[in-house]
Amino acid sequence: MNKTIALVAAFCLFAASPFNIHAMTDGELAMRNIDRAMAIADAVWDKCMIGTPDNMHMADSYDTTNGKVSGPSDVWPFTAAIEAHCSILEALEAANVFDDNYDIYKTRLELLIDNLEYYRGTYRLPSYASNRQWSPFAVPRAGERGKADVTGILNVYDDQMWLSRELIRAYRITDKSEYLDLATYLADYVIDGWDCWRDAAGNEYGGITWGPGYNSKHACSNAPIIQPLVWLAQIYNGTGDETTWYYRDKDNNVRQETVPRAELYLDFALKIYDWQKSKLGHSSGVYWDMMGGLKGDIEVSRGYRQHVDCGGPGGTFYSYNTGTMLAGGAELYNATGDKSLKNDMDKTSAGAFNTFAHYVRKAGVYEFNTDKTAMEGFNTWFNNVLLRAYVDSEPLSEGNVAKRAIDNHQKCLDYAFENHNRDNMLPIHLIDGWGDETKTKSFHQFTFASEYALLATRLLNRGTAGLDCVTECPAEADASIYTLGGMFLGRYDEISDSLQEGFYVTSQRKVIFKRN
Secondary structure, three states: OOOOOOOOOOOOOOOOOOOOHHHOOHHHHHHHHHHHHHHHHHHHHHHHEEEEOOEEEEEOEEEOOOOOEOOEOOHHHHHHHHHHHHHHHHHHHHOOOOOHHHHHHHHHHHHHHHHHHHHEOOEEEEOOOOEEEEOOEOOOOOOOOOOOOOOHHHOOHHHHHHHHHHHHHHHHHHOOHHHHHHHHHHHHHHHOOEOOOEOOOOOEOOOEEOOOOOOOEEHHHOHHHHHHHHHHHHHHOOOOOEEEEEEEOOOOOEEEEEEEHHHHHHHHHHHHHHHHHHHHEOOOOOEOOEEOOOOOOOOEEOOEEOOOOOOOEEOOOOHHHHHHHHHHHHHHHHHHOOHHHHHHHHHHHHHHHHHHEEEEOOOOEEEEOOOOOOOOOOHHHHHHHHHHHHHHHHHHOOOOHHHHHHHHHHHHHHHHHHHOOEOOEOOOOOOOOOOOOOEEEHHHHHHHHHHHHHHHHHHHHOOOOOOOOEOOOOOOOOOOEEEEOOEEEEEEEOOOOEEOOEEEEOOOOOEEEEOO
16 A cells, blocks of 8 residues: 555664663654554455455455465454554544545545445344344345344344444544444444343343343453443433333333433443443452353243343453453443442452463563464454553553553564564464464454554553644754654755655654645
C-alpha cells in the first residue's frame, strides 16, 4: 500500500535495546506504536483478506513460508479485524492525524462491516419471555448475504456482544447511525437471552447461556456485554428513546413494559456484573469459565424457553473472562461512582496478573501465558481483552499492577517486532519466537495491531505526549532535518522555504504536520 504520510521511517536508536521504552517520551513511543500497528494490519490485510470489496472474507490462517491460506474465518475472528481498524483510527484521532492513512483505514473499516452480512441470518427464537423473529450473526460464513443459518448452536451470544462493542466504536469514529442501530439491535438480542425465570423466593435465576442452543451459562456470554451496555446507556441518556422489555413477574407471568433505553441498558449492565461476580467469581479475583455442561436439550413449553439448572462453576480460568469483568467494573464505576467496584477492580487486577502472567528470566519481563502453538487456541486474543481492561481500569486503580502489566506487554510486543518479525507478522510467543511454527492466525495478527494502537492511544490520552500539531514552519527551521529518537520524520526545504509532506519535531517537542 502506498502511504502519503509515513509516520515513522526508521528506528535505529532503539533497535539494540528493545526494552528501553523509558528512554523515549510518551509521544515518541505513541507514534512508533501507531506505525507498528499499521504495519501489522497492512501485512495481514494484504495476505489474508480474500475476494472483492462486496464479497470479502478473512483467511483463518496464513503460512509464512509459502503464503498458503485456509478457508473463511468464523465471525468472531473477523470481528478482530474490525477491532484493529477501530483501534488504529482511535489512535490516529488521539494523535490529531487525519491524513491519507486515516481515510484508508476508515474505508477498510466500512468495508469490513459491510461484509459482515455474509454471517447474518434470520430465524424465530422462543426465549424466556418472548417469541420473536431475530436476525443475528452466525458463527460460520455463508455464501450469500443474509442467508446464514443461525438456528440452534450456529449462533452464540458472545459473538453478538463482541460485534456490538466494535460497532459502537465504529459509530463513534464514523458517526454512521446505522452502526449504532445495529449495535443496539444486537444488545437487545443479547439481553433477550437473560434467564428471567424466578426461583421460589421470587428472584431471577439470571445469566445468559452461551447461545440460544445451549443450556450452559458462560463467563464469555455475560461479562462482554457489560461495557457496550454502559456505552449505550451513555449514548441514549437524555434522548428519550424507549424500547419494549419482555420479562417475568414475581409469579413467573410474562410481562412487557416500555422503558427508556438508557435505564434498561444500565440496569442490565449492573445485574449482569453482579450475576457473574456471584456465580463465576473466584476468591483469587479471576473468573471461572462456565456453569453447566455444553450439551442438553433446550426445553420449550407453550412457546417459551424454560429455565434449566446449570449447577456450579467450573472449567478453566481464561484471561478474557477476567478482562471483561475488569473493564465492565471500570465502566460501571465511571457511570455510578460505586466505590465497591474499585475494590473489585483492585482485586481482579492483581489476581489476573498473578494468574495470567509469567516471568521470563532470560528477558527480564513478564509475558502473558498463551497457547502451545498458534493453531491450538485463542489465548493471544484473550490476552488482548485483558490488556485493554488494564488500560480502561488503570486511571482508577490503586497500586501499580495495571501499569506493570501494560508496560511489560509493550516490551514483549517490541521484542517480538524487533527480533521475530516475519514480513510484519509476529509469533504468539513474543519472547521465544516462532520455533518450528510456520503458520499464524489472521486473528492473532489483527490482535497485535489492535494492541499496538491501543497502547498508542493510552499514551496520547495521558496528556504527556506533547503532540501539539500545527501547520506552520517552526521558528527554529534553520535545521534541515528533525529527528525523534533516531527516527527520520521529515525535512524542511530551505530553498523553497516550505515544509515537505511529513511529520516534524521542534525543540519544544511539537509535531508539525504538513499536508498538500
